[in-house]
Amino acid sequence: DVVMTQTPVSLPVSLGGQASISCRSSQSLVHSNGNTYLHWYLQKPGQSPQLLIYRVSNRFSGVPDRFSGSGSGTDFTLKISRVEPEDLGDYYCLQSTHFPNTFGAGTKLELK
């Protein structure tokens, strides 16, 4: 199985500041069709997860441009600029290149 290593586990931030979350996979996430299926989700307290970024760098519908994704191969990053209160919660990366699909363990974005 592909292991997704997410860091840090906890990320204290100031409102208006910037946050960066890393996700590394134990093997390449490049599919045989050339696409890379690495995605990012946010779970706000008491809510279901929501998709933020799909296929490395594509913002899902309605996601503000403060969120950006980058990376390739086995090394990926989610950046959040100008952090707002509604950005707080647990962030998860997911790979769907390989079965079983696997999530990172999560990063808790919280106020400093």
Place this chain on the structure above:
Amino acid sequence: EVQLVESGGGLVQPGRSLKLSCVASGFTFNNYWMTWIRQAPGKGLEWVASITNTGGSTYYPDSVKGRFTISRDNAKSTLYLQMNSLRSEDTATYYCTRDQRTTAPFAYWGQGTLVTVSS
């Protein structure tokens, strides 16, 4: 508006069975894969099962393979998860998701249904 409404969760004894349902609306159900994802209390997310849009193929992790069965009724826009031989480690909130497999998997989620396996 895409809506996914799960039901069927509850308290069940170890070794028993339970069947979850998810009624979908707001989109053409038979155009999409569907997936169940679970989250144990206070823990992270775990992929549980996926099914293609026609129901012709299904996929499971080893943790549930042989015990859980995902199925769908496209005429009723309903997704199911039959869970047999339940264990305490299956205790979790189970989410139904719409799975745009080639672009944005798990793009839409239901509110979840809690399954508690305990004697």
